[in-house]
Amino acid sequence: MGIIFIAAVIVPSILLAVLSIRSAGREEAWMEKQMSATLDAEVTHTAGLAGAEVGRVIDDLRSGLDVPPGSDYGRILARWKTATSLVAVPFMLSPRYGILWPPSDARAGAEEKRFLSENGAFLSDRTATTVLQNIAVKYQNEILADASLAKSKAARRSESVGAEAPAQPENAAPVAPAESESAALPAATVPEARQMAIDAFAQSPSIQTRVYEEAREKGDQLNARVVEPMAMASAGQSSEAASAGAMTAALKDEAAKSPPAAKPVPAAKKSAAPAKEPPSQFVVTSQLLSQIASQGDSGLIPRFIGEKLVFLFWERQKDGRIAGCEISAGAFRGRIAGVLTSTWSPVRVLTLLDENGAPLATPPDTTGRDWRRPFVAREIGEALPRWEAAAYLTRPDSIAAQARSSSLVIWIMVMILFVSVAGGGTMVLSTVYGESRLAQQKATFVTNVSHELKTPLTSISLFVDLLRRKGHLPQTKKDQYLSLMASETERLTRLINNVLDFSRDREARRYSMRRVDASDVAGQIVESQRVRLESRGFQLSLELAALEAPVRADPEALKQVLLNLLSNAEKYSAEGKEIVLAVARDSQSVTITVRDRGIGIPEKDRERVFREFYRVDDSLSSGVQGTGLGLTIARRIARDHGGDVTCAPRDGGGTDFIVRLPAADMEEAPA
Numbered sequence: 001m002g003i004i005f006i007a008a009v010i011v012p013s014i015l016l017a018v019l020s021i022r023s024a025g026r027e028e029a030w031m032e033k034q035m036s037a038t039l040d041a042e043v044t045h046t047a048g049l050a051g052a053e054v055g056r057v058i059d060d061l062r063s064g065l066d067v068p069p070g071s072d073y074g075r076i077l078a079r080w081k082t083a084t085s086l087v088a089v090p091f092m093l094s095p096r097y098g099i100l101w102p103p104s105d106a107r108a109g110a111e112e113k114r115f116l117s118e119n120g121a122f123l124s125d126r127t128a129t130t131v132l133q134n135i136a137v138k139y140q141n142e143i144l145a146d147a148s149l150a151k152s153k154a155a156r157r158s159e160s161v162g163a164e165a166p167a168q169p170e171n172a173a174p175v176a177p178a179e180s181e182s183a184a185l186p187a188a189t190v191p192e193a194r195q196m197a198i199d200a201f202a203q204s205p206s207i208q209t210r211v212y213e214e215a216r217e218k219g220d221q222l223n224a225r226v227v228e229p230m231a232m233a234s235a236g237q238s239s240e241a242a243s244a245g246a247m248t249a250a251l252k253d254e255a256a257k258s259p260p261a262a263k264p265v266p267a268a269k270k271s272a273a274p275a276k277e278p279p280s281q282f283v284v285t286s287q288l289l290s291q292i293a294s295q296g297d298s299g300l301i302p303r304f305i306g307e308k309l310v311f312l313f314w315e316r317q318k319d320g321r322i323a324g325c326e327i328s329a330g331a332f333r334g335r336i337a338g339v340l341t342s343t344w345s346p347v348r349v350l351t352l353l354d355e356n357g358a359p360l361a362t363p364p365d366t367t368g369r370d371w372r373r374p375f376v377a378r379e380i381g382e383a384l385p386r387w388e389a390a391a392y393l394t395r396p397d398s399i400a401a402q403a404r405s406s407s408l409v410i411w412i413m414v415m416i417l418f419v420s421v422a423g424g425g426t427m428v429l430s431t432v433y434g435e436s437r438l439a440q441q442k443a444t445f446v447t448n449v450s451h452e453l454k455t456p457l458t459s460i461s462l463f464v465d466l467l468r469r470k471g472h473l474p475q476t477k478k479d480q481y482l483s484l485m486a487s488e489t490e491r492l493t494r495l496i497n498n499v500l501d502f503s504r505d506r507e508a509r510r511y512s513m514r515r516v517d518a519s520d521v522a523g524q525i526v527e528s529q530r531v532r533l534e535s536r537g538f539q540l541s542l543e544l545a546a547l548e549a550p551v552r553a554d555p556e557a558l559k560q561v562l563l564n565l566l567s568n569a570e571k572y573s574a575e576g577k578e579i580v581l582a583v584a585r586d587s588q589s590v591t592i593t594v595r596d597r598g599i600g601i602p603e604k605d606r607e608r609v610f611r612e613f614y615r616v617d618d619s620l621s622s623g624v625q626g627t628g629l630g631l632t633i634a635r636r637i638a639r640d641h642g643g644d645v646t647c648a649p650r651d652g653g654g655t656d657f658i659v660r661l662p663a664a665d666m667e668e669a670p671a
């Protein structure tokens with residue numbers, strides 16, 4: 001039974017508890033993952049908005065600039081600068097990249113001189129500038145081949161994976177205008193194929209791993225990210241993508257020393273350091289202005305001048321000349337920062353970071369924040385190299401606190417589970433154990449009763465037989481036989497009475513109560529048993545402490561109680577054959593004590609002996625027959641009379657059974 005209980009209840013409960021505790025341990029990681037997925041979607045959206053805003057900036061600059069052939073471009077450019085706050089230093093190039101404006105002679109102001117010294121070589125097509133390229137676009141053919149190979153598989157997977165991992169942000173998001181990228185991208189590609197490659201790359205960690213691997217083999221240089229997102233490597237990205245980040249892990253250190261776009265780190269560089277942040281999605285290449293300009297009519301060229309990023313706008317005029325400007329950093333940042341609508345919420349802080357990891361807009365309540373350690377972040381795209389959309393937890397410890405409280409709840413539940421399983425289990429087991437013990441006792445009871453019935457019947461029929469066959473027996477012998485037969489009959493009667501009493505519905509027993517003197521009843525019992533007991537070597541005496549001990553009782557029932565106790569005193573006496581019936585009284589109660597010098601009752605059994613069927617030694621080999629009902633019935637009768645039966649060890653050995661009944665009024669007349 002215990003084993004079944006352990007197998008069916010305890011083992012599953014322990015398993016359940018272990019699982020719950022393990023999940024409690026993972027609570028923080030799970031919550032972090034949820035939070036990361038939510039914030040990732042928001043950051044992706046913001047990155048898309050920023051990319052789109054770049055397109056609008058280009059549109060605004062284009063609409064304000066018109067240099068008809070043969071016009072005085074110096075004046076037109078000066079007017080353009082005054083009219084458009086975005087224009088910092090306008091320039092004009094001949095179709096063959098000769099710098100027409102600003103003039104390099106004495107007419108040039110300090111600003112123009114600085115501009116020319118920084119950009120002159122590039123604008124005259126002599127030096128190349130670094131340009132970012134989306135790795136998914138660079139390896140577009142490989143990605144599409146990969147994706148179509150696993151087409152059916154990918155079709156199924158894209159739904160589930162796509163739901164969890166939002167598309168990587170990049171400038172070619174549907175809202176981003178083609179112009180903004182055309183400036184920084186190599187040979188134009190079919191837009192749908194491009195987008196398909198970008199999507200396939202974003203959705204498949206295995207494609208990401210392969211592409212990064214290939215980039216590493218080819219010696220590609222990945223853009224260096226300015227941030228170390230905390231959640232993305234562990235939760236937002238797949239483990240494969242995160243492992244691909246290993247190759248850029250060393251990037252950070254070098255990035256800190258020099259502008260990465262100017263001196264990028266080869267993607268092939270292997271690092272033993274564990275990856276923390278996901279790798280950049282952009283490969284760094286370098287292009288001459290003529291290469292960039294061959295890809296479209298206008299665009300925006302981000303250029304690193306030392307640590308600083310400057311943005312050059314250009315537009316090819318009808319006559320082949322190129323007009324453009326260096327964009328005013330302040331106005332440009334203001335425009336891009338304008339896409340941020342809500343930077344602060346109780347849950348997260350959202351902002352855009354520039355190439356140095358500084359926020360474009362500083363949300364309130366963010367003093368002392370490490371902007372380079374966002375919770376999640378996304379690169380904005382080719383037009384804004386190293387710029388990131390980044391989200392931070394408003395209270396970084398809130399996830400841990402929430403996880404702590406929910407794992408506390410799980411622990412409490414596990415405790416409750418244990419207490420209830422242990423408590424309930426103990427109750428069930430003890431009930432079952434009690435039931436089975438009772439069933440066993442009942443079975444023994446049946447054996448005992450039949451044995452008890454048979455023994456007196458056998459001796460009665462033996463004596464009847466003797467008397468019948470030996471008619472000439474002396475009178476003393478006859479008397480002896482008859483008294484033995486009478487005592488066996490009495491024993492039978494008592495046994496049958498006990499069994500009947502026990503099986504009778506307790507409420508159904510009717511007592512004919514009247515005022516009796518307990519001393520009288522005790523005296524009658526002593527007299528009726530004296531001959532028999534003395535013939536068996538017992539010394540029986542009656543001790544009366546008071547002249548009268550009145551009680552209200554059914555005399556027959558009271559006799560049954562005393563006979564049961566006396567019979568036990570006889571049965572459980574070995575050597576010491578001395579029995580005393582003592583009657584005493586005080587103002588409240590009357591006690592009749594049956595004292596023997598028998599085998600005694602161990603302390604642990606002194607209460608149990610009153611339970612039905614309970615016997616201290618139930619083996620037939622104990623030599624004493626019994627049903628385990630005598631004391632049960634004696635106590636039941638005493639309690640029905642408002643009293644009780646208890647037992648105690650007798651001084652000098654043996655047992656005292658004490659029947660205590662409420663004393664009746666002395667003045668009350670006998671009924």
Ligand code: ADP
Pocket residue numbers: 564568569572596598599600601609610614615616617625626627628629630631632655
């Ligand atoms: P039984 O028919 O077994 O005597 P009882 O209910 O009268 O049933 O007694 C229950 C058990 O209490 C006995 O089996 C015996 O072990 C113990 N007992 C009762 N009276 C005495 C006594 N006077 N001395 C020692 N043990 C006793």
